[in-house]
Amino acid sequence: MKRFTLSGNQQQNLTPQQQKVVDSLDPTVLVNAVAGSGKTATLMHLATKYKKGIYLAFNKAIVKDVVPKLPMGWTCKTFNAFGLGMIKKHHPYAKVDFTKYTNKGYIHPNSASLISKHMAMNGNISDASWKTTCDRFKIGHNFIADAKKLFAEEQKNTDVISGDDMLQYPIDNGWKSEEYDIVLIDECQDLNPQQIAFLTCIPTKRIVFVGDMNQAIYGFRGSDPYAIEKIKDHYNPVDYKLTESFRCPQEIISTIKHIVPDMTSNKTNGEVEIVDGNRDIDFPDECFIISRTNNNLVKLAYKFIQENKHFSIGGTFIAQLKRDLNKVFKDATDLDSMRENIAVQYEKEINKATNNKWSISSIENKYDSLLAIINLAKDTDDISIFVTNLAMHSDSASCRKLMTIHAAKGLETPTVYFVKPDSCAYFKERTESQWEKQQEDNLYYVACTRALNKLVFVN
Numbered sequence: 001m002k003r004f005t006l007s008g009n010q011q012q013n014l015t016p017q018q019q020k021v022v023d024s025l026d027p028t029v030l031v032n033a034v035a036g037s038g039k040t041a042t043l044m045h046l047a048t049k050y051k052k053g054i055y056l057a058f059n060k061a062i063v064k065d066v067v068p069k070l071p072m073g074w075t076c077k078t079f080n081a082f083g084l085g086m087i088k089k090h091h092p093y094a095k096v097d098f099t100k101y102t103n104k105g106y107i108h109p110n111s112a113s114l115i116s117k118h119m120a121m122n123g124n125i126s127d128a129s130w131k132t133t134c135d136r137f138k139i140g141h142n143f144i145a146d147a148k149k150l151f152a153e154e155q156k157n158t159d160v161i162s163g164d165d166m167l168q169y170p171i172d173n174g175w176k177s178e179e180y181d182i183v184l185i186d187e188c189q190d191l192n193p194q195q196i197a198f199l200t201c202i203p204t205k206r207i208v209f210v211g212d213m214n215q216a217i218y219g220f221r222g223s224d225p226y227a228i229e230k231i232k233d234h235y236n237p238v239d240y241k242l243t244e245s246f247r248c249p250q251e252i253i254s255t256i257k258h259i260v261p262d263m264t265s266n267k268t269n270g271e272v273e274i275v276d277g278n279r280d281i282d283f284p285d286e287c288f289i290i291s292r293t294n295n296n297l298v299k300l301a302y303k304f305i306q307e308n309k310h311f312s313i314g315g316t317f318i319a320q321l322k323r324d325l326n327k328v329f330k331d332a333t334d335l336d337s338m339r340e341n342i343a344v345q346y347e348k349e350i351n352k353a354t355n356n357k358w359s360i361s362s363i364e365n366k367y368d369s370l371l372a373i374i375n376l377a378k379d380t381d382d383i384s385i386f387v388t389n390l391a392m393h394s395d396s397a398s399c400r401k402l403m404t405i406h407a408a409k410g411l412e413t414p415t416v417y418f419v420k421p422d423s424c425a426y427f428k429e430r431t432e433s434q435w436e437k438q439q440e441d442n443l444y445y446v447a448c449t450r451a452l453n454k455l456v457f458v459n
Helices: 017-024 039-047 058-070 079-090 117-119 129-136 144-153 165-173 192-202 227-235 252-257 292-307 315-329 335-353 359-375 380-392 422-429 434-448
Strands: 027-034 053-057 075-078 182-185 207-211 238-242 273-275 287-292 400-404 413-419 451-458
Touching: 017 039, 017 238, 027 039, 027 227, 039 053, 039 058, 039 182, 039 207, 053 058, 053 079, 058 075, 075 079, 079 165, 079 192, 165 192, 192 227, 207 227, 252 273, 252 434, 252 451, 287 292, 292 359, 292 380, 292 400, 292 413, 315 335, 315 359, 315 380, 335 359, 335 380, 359 380, 413 434, 422 434
Parallel strands: 027 207, 027 238, 053 075, 053 182, 182 207, 273 451, 287 400, 287 413, 413 451
Antiparallel strands: none
């Protein structure tokens, strides 16, 4: 068997809570594990007790991390990769096209996975039902007609599959994978309805769900905000908890006790500080700078470029920023005309969003970022130089890293600067939905628990 090691902030000897999970024999188990509680190490210990198992991961990054740690005879895949393997057995020449359900108009990228496609293809779903579903998942109503048309076209070309088909085809056809001694489901709080349904396609003697209900932050993009509750309703699992964090010291945990009251730690070397964001802050070379929104990161990036300081920022965000700036640059001769273009574009997008709260928040965040750049710039040339310099930092290996809370999930570092933490409270106040309010609390929790030693709130 392959050997595995725990990270430096964890321990080789299992805690009593971890040992209970490893020793459990219940057919279905749900483990709620707080941030930094050694869930992966616990699962690796559990895996050594079985000859043949499958570890279903949330994304490719987790797969890459877990594969070297698993015993011989085990498999680790994302849900989509596992589903695609099942399809290939029945349709060896199937081709994957991730743009398949993209139309000229906007269709939510997770829409196909949120709606049972066979219902649409069979014509046994009403327009009223479509509308209800679209409203629930923040999908534009124009999706109804477009989706039905696309689904009909799909039947003519079964050799081409989308990312959503990878799970839906096995579900619709009642296909079964080979049998496993045990199935481990990581990050179960982020499962969407399709992934939960797909588990019926995997014959197994045991299923162990592991996650952190307080790290559910992807409801806006299709994860079921009630995934944990649905797992409990469907599988009736035996509950276990991992409440001791090896990552976060007591001082940092004290800042999130109102969210996770039973979280504990034996580490006492932590530090929590509050600083005034209006003052000049000397950010150290090795730190994460985390924000709820991108506009705060844009301002700091501009400041770092002016001061010739090294930093890195997500490449996807930069690419989108450049596209948005090109739009407002159109026919603009100076900063004032750019502001006018922003106002016009903003009004157009807001009108399209109607009452979609997630879209409105995203649009506001985007245009706040654009305005932040223009308000900081001396002229249009200054903006061009800024964007060029910004792109040079997208792949930087420097340790001063700018990121949103969503991008920071799953990461850790000695020092975290949490910029404008009250932004989470702001978004929480703007929504009426209880699960949306909870996810703002979860974002706050995720941001704070990235810190190994020091947490700095930048107000």
